Amino acid sequence: MTATVGVAVFPGTNCELDSIHAVETLGGDGKILWHSTKNLSGVDAVIIPGGFAHGDYLRPGAIARFSPLMSAIAKFAKNGGPVLGICNGFQVLTEAGLLPGALQKNNGLKFLCKTVQVRVETENTTLTRKAEKGMELSLPINHFEGNFTCDLDTLNSLIDHDRVVLRYCDNPNGSIDDIAGVCNETRNVVGLMPHPERACDLLLGSEDGKVLFESLLGSN
Amino acid sequence: MVDSLHRVLGLSDEEATKIGDILKRTPNPLELAMYSVMWSEHCSYKSSRLHLSRLPTSAPWVLVGPGENAGVIDVGDGIAVAIRIESHNHPSAIEPYQGAATGVGGILRDIFTMGARPIALMDSLRFGSLDDARSCWIAEGVVSGISGYGNAVGVPTVGGEIDFDSTYQGNPLVNVLCLGTLPKDRLVLGRASGIGNLAVLLGSSTGRDGIGGVSVLASAGFSNQVDVEKRPSVQVGDPFEEKRLIEACLEIFDSNLVVGIQDLGGAGLTCATSETASRGGVGMDVDISAVPQREPGMEAHEIMISESQERMLAIIEPNNLDLLFEICAKWEVNANVIGRVTAGDKLRILDRFDGNVLAEIPASSLHDDAPIYDRPKKKPEENKTVSSEKLKVKSDVVSDLLSLLSDPSWVYSQYDHQLFLNTVVGPGYDATVLKLRDPVSGLETNKGLAITTDGNHRWCAVNPRVGTKLIVAEGVMNLSCVGAHPLALVNCLNFGNPENPEVMWELSESIDGMAEACEGFGIPVVGGNVSLYNESSGVNISPTPIVGLVGKIEELHRKPPGFELLEGNRLVLLGPSHIDVGGSLWSALHGLNSGELIDVDLETHKVLADLVRSLVSDGIIDGIHDLSAGGLGVALAEMVAKSKFGITVARIPDALSLFGEGPSRVLVSINSENVNELLSRAESANIPTTRLGLVGGDRFIVKDLIDVPKETIDLAFLTQLPNALGVGTVSA
Amino acid sequence: MRIGLAVGVSLVFSVLVDVSLRKGIADPAGSTIERSLPTLGFLGVRDVGVGKTIRFTIEAEGEEEAKNKVESICSTFLTNPVIEEAKITIENTDQVEGN
Amino acid sequence: MRIGLAVGVSLVFSVLVDVSLRKGIADPAGSTIERSLPTLGFLGVRDVGVGKTIRFTIEAEGEEEAKNKVESICSTFLTNPVIEEAKITIENTDQVEGN
Ligand SMILES: Nc1ncnc2c1ncn2[C@@H]1O[C@H](COP(=O)(O)OP(=O)(O)O)[C@@H](O)[C@H]1O
Numbered sequence A: 001m002t003a004t005v006g007v008a009v010f011p012g013t014n015c016e017l018d019s020i021h022a023v024e025t026l027g028g029d030g031k032i033l034w035h036s037t038k039n040l041s042g043v044d045a046v047i048i049p050g051g052f053a054h055g056d057y058l059r060p061g062a063i064a065r066f067s068p069l070m071s072a073i074a075k076f077a078k079n080g081g082p083v084l085g086i087c088n089g090f091q092v093l094t095e096a097g098l099l100p101g102a103l104q105k106n107n108g109l110k111f112l113c114k115t116v117q118v119r120v121e122t123e124n125t126t127l128t129r130k131a132e133k134g135m136e137l138s139l140p141i142n143h144f145e146g147n148f149t150c151d152l153d154t155l156n157s158l159i160d161h162d163r164v165v166l167r168y169c170d171n172p173n174g175s176i177d178d179i180a181g182v183c184n185e186t187r188n189v190v191g192l193m194p195h196p197e198r199a200c201d202l203l204l205g206s207e208d209g210k211v212l213f214e215s216l217l218g219s220n
Numbered sequence B: 001m002v003d004s005l006h007r008v009l010g011l012s013d014e015e016a017t018k019i020g021d022i023l024k025r026t027p028n029p030l031e032l033a034m035y036s037v038m039w040s041e042h043c044s045y046k047s048s049r050l051h052l053s054r055l056p057t058s059a060p061w062v063l064v065g066p067g068e069n070a071g072v073i074d075v076g077d078g079i080a081v082a083i084r085i086e087s088h089n090h091p092s093a094i095e096p097y098q099g100a101a102t103g104v105g106g107i108l109r110d111i112f113t114m115g116a117r118p119i120a121l122m123d124s125l126r127f128g129s130l131d132d133a134r135s136c137w138i139a140e141g142v143v144s145g146i147s148g149y150g151n152a153v154g155v156p157t158v159g160g161e162i163d164f165d166s167t168y169q170g171n172p173l174v175n176v177l178c179l180g181t182l183p184k185d186r187l188v189l190g191r192a193s194g195i196g197n198l199a200v201l202l203g204s205s206t207g208r209d210g211i212g213g214v215s216v217l218a219s220a221g222f223s224n225q226v227d228v229e230k231r232p233s234v235q236v237g238d239p240f241e242e243k244r245l246i247e248a249c250l251e252i253f254d255s256n257l258v259v260g261i262q263d264l265g266g267a268g269l270t271c272a273t274s275e276t277a278s279r280g281g282v283g284m285d286v287d288i289s290a291v292p293q294r295e296p297g298m299e300a301h302e303i304m305i306s307e308s309q310e311r312m313l314a315i316i317e318p319n320n321l322d323l324l325f326e327i328c329a330k331w332e333v334n335a336n337v338i339g340r341v342t343a344g345d346k347l348r349i350l351d352r353f354d355g356n357v358l359a360e361i362p363a364s365s366l367h368d369d370a371p372i373y374d375r376p377k378k379k380p381e382e383n384k385t386v387s388s389e390k391l392k393v394k395s396d397v398v399s400d401l402l403s404l405l406s407d408p409s410w411v412y413s414q415y416d417h418q419l420f421l422n423t424v425v426g427p428g429y430d431a432t433v434l435k436l437r438d439p440v441s442g443l444e445t446n447k448g449l450a451i452t453t454d455g456n457h458r459w460c461a462v463n464p465r466v467g468t469k470l471i472v473a474e475g476v477m478n479l480s481c482v483g484a485h486p487l488a489l490v491n492c493l494n495f496g497n498p499e500n501p502e503v504m505w506e507l508s509e510s511i512d513g514m515a516e517a518c519e520g521f522g523i524p525v526v527g528g529n530v531s532l533y534n535e536s537s538g539v540n541i542s543p544t545p546i547v548g549l550v551g552k553i554e555e556l557h558r559k560p561p562g563f564e565l566l567e568g569n570r571l572v573l574l575g576p577s578h579i580d581v582g583g584s585l586w587s588a589l590h591g592l593n594s595g596e597l598i599d600v601d602l603e604t605h606k607v608l609a610d611l612v613r614s615l616v617s618d619g620i621i622d623g624i625h626d627l628s629a630g631g632l633g634v635a636l637a638e639m640v641a642k643s644k645f646g647i648t649v650a651r652i653p654d655a656l657s658l659f660g661e662g663p664s665r666v667l668v669s670i671n672s673e674n675v676n677e678l679l680s681r682a683e684s685a686n687i688p689t690t691r692l693g694l695v696g697g698d699r700f701i702v703k704d705l706i707d708v709p710k711e712t713i714d715l716a717f718l719t720q721l722p723n724a725l726g727v728g729t730v731s732a
Numbered sequence C, D: 001m002r003i004g005l006a007v008g009v010s011l012v013f014s015v016l017v018d019v020s021l022r023k024g025i026a027d028p029a030g031s032t033i034e035r036s037l038p039t040l041g042f043l044g045v046r047d048v049g050v051g052k053t054i055r056f057t058i059e060a061e062g063e064e065e066a067k068n069k070v071e072s073i074c075s076t077f078l079t080n081p082v083i084e085e086a087k088i089t090i091e092n093t094d095q096v097e098g099n
């Protein structure tokens, strides 16, 4: 079965082709979804990829979340469709209220591009069902605003409901409770700061992202 | 009044007279302003053009040489590569973040102007010493600016250089290189042709940005204490606008809508309109009222020379206008028809298309008639030779080694260096390796591109001719270390005030050295940039030519060795043993900047480069690093700091052998089983070898000289930059 | 409210939105500045907080309408209520604009 | 200046630095926000400018010293006067602190 994955593109998005490449390496079909459309044309899953939607002006994701495409994605998610937000995509999802919390500037106020170790904290999401809890993955991060924050009640509820999807082994950016990725209540919407699409090729350093895309592709 | 206006604008009396002769009348102030920006050093290369013509520029694979916005070479498989390097030194001195950011924006436009998608940036940076607070502030801001713009515009910064030396106090260097790929048949050139065609301005509106920036900022030195109010207005970059502009332009090229296109850089509209017209052998009418303006009340000359960022000028046939508008609307890029291609050779500036003529100039005179100066040259007094004896007495080997180590990862971890999934070897090694993909389909070709930037002002200060040869040689060896052979070179010549005969001599010598090396290695120079007047408070910087080399890897099926040291590896030094302290990093550490430079034997260097390339591509060695600044000691320590093991080496009798610098030397780490293969290959190539020692343990041991824990090396390497620069500013 | 304005004619208000982080939300920018100041030789600085301002002009028929409009722009767009709060200042610029 | 304070005892001042871009300098963030507002359904907004605020407390022996310190922090660290200008507001918090 070939899953078709829609990849959202806002002006300023830049990881769309990389995400499509990863999806296609794993046997899926990638399809660009332009921000002004409301039509998801029957895709099986949606990726909101990394980049700088609308230049990240005001706040990352603040303008993008108003696009027609985002209302379509919200509806898709509400009906149980798998949605993955990577980096800027994670920021868009929090701004849109599809995921809790917010992403602030990194501690140390520097953009960070490097490979980090993250730990899979739950297998029970559309992104991790083929991974194993406790598994460590080597994934690149690439962000200035990746410092996940939320109030204590939200944090406790995330923990109590097993909604922390990934944690950093060595926190690079100050994220609360080392959180690198979270999911929504129904576990079909996942946001994470690391870039799994950059970790699907040994020649580029790591293949650890594959298990995440395999989960997403086989997850409906 | 008008006759002194030309001086205020930076034109000499002779230049003003020449303008009168061209026009056969007295120029009006607008015309004078246009000549002044186009005849500035920055735009006209009036002091360097004569000398640049000595560089070799052709090879069968060169599609476009110097003179266009970027050089373009054929790399096979129907793919071409566009490459260019440019400086943004003076703007970065006063507003580091925006100066560097707009430098990135400018070089990107040079690349996509050619029809190429920019896929990689490199930055070559020079700042005053790390113990100077202002220099640190500048360094921090520049790195943030490159990070802020490059990351957001979505082009990875995959490598570069950074160095600190008091010669750059008050005058930092910010050179940025960009490389793009294009289908060979999509090449677009910056010319207007076809009478009646339209000139369409794409992108940002025009403000009073960098008014006089070209002539004032780039062509005259300034002192450290610039009066805030008198500072020319600084350009602010908008990477989001540029990203949309890139996508819109590439879509416009794919739809075959343009006759020619030109980016707006130095001298803004004046340069773009006159350059496209004169290259196409036509004239152009420009309606300044059609130019969208950011501020009210802008005057004609402000509009014509504004350096507002993120703008392009497309020349199109009128029947393609609607399609062009459609693509621009999709990408939310403003597009306005501001000019018409006319018969004849006149560039006319009008207040409306049927309105008053504000200026009328032969378009080509702004370029072709620009003055060329053969400025006087004078060889400086002979340098006194540094005595290595004196250095030996002064130095403590361990602490010297630790002071010479510096890990640039503090810089490049702020840059997205992975976007587009090409980066096989990222920053931090001898050269960057990218996958070569088909620019249209994105499919891999199983071939690779390698890029490196190199410069060394210490060598060039001692001997600009030999120093420049050595830099080119280093670039060639860096490419070999990742298995690539060189295809083309671009350069940025950062020098002091050309009105100083000694600076002119340095420039001329440096160009001769570059020409000699490029001819010897068979590498064409496909582009470059000259930045003069790098001085502050009357002191010129040391000559700093920077070269960027691009090479090709024919089969990229495994990661090149990198700095890896594996337990049990043997360490072998390849190449001649001739070294000295002249121009070395070690002597600079002790405040000595003179001495002799050992010339590179181009033949030997080529043979070694071939040997190294074959060792790398045949997978015989585990780790490799060419010897450069800091000599053998720094190369060993860098390899140790980047791997898990220590080393024990011998046959290094003294500090001079450890830190001396000489050409054509490469350090390899190799499995003991492969050592004989290595030695026999070296022997048949007639390359001397020295077996240095072993990898293993957790100490850094140079018999009878150094014995410290590996951690000491790691710590010195890792902490130097963060400790000095980590503090930072908050402006972003 | 002015008297005598034709229907559809708007007043122009100038607006300052002063955005700061909610109490209890960590402020990485503020703490980075606070940490760096002593190394630059500036002592005795505490409780650094970094926020942003958005200034603009807005057309409305009156102060009340302006206030409502700005509040709605603020809460839906200019701030992220999960972490930020805003103080709004509105001034009538006395400019009248036709439409 | 208060009377009766022991030597070396400082007052604490609360400071607001309001940083904005100088006139004529391009403001990409402001113009992007302005361009997007109509599509979000908000009309009549113009001249959007984005700036930042830095709030902190500082110890000094008096208002004059506080002012000098803040100005120096501002121009050397918090802003670059080439493109930004800062408005400084200082208030005495009436707190006294030993040192
Ligand atoms: N400013 C910079 N930006 C990005 N990468 C850098 C920068 N400075 C250094 N690097 C990376 O660090 C590595 C080491 O740099 P350098 O010491 O100049 O190398 P070498 O002496 O071998 O030419 C290079 O591979 C380079 O790509």
Ligand SMILES: [Mg+2]
Pocket: B430, B454, B474, B478, B626, B628
């Ligand atoms: Mg090198």
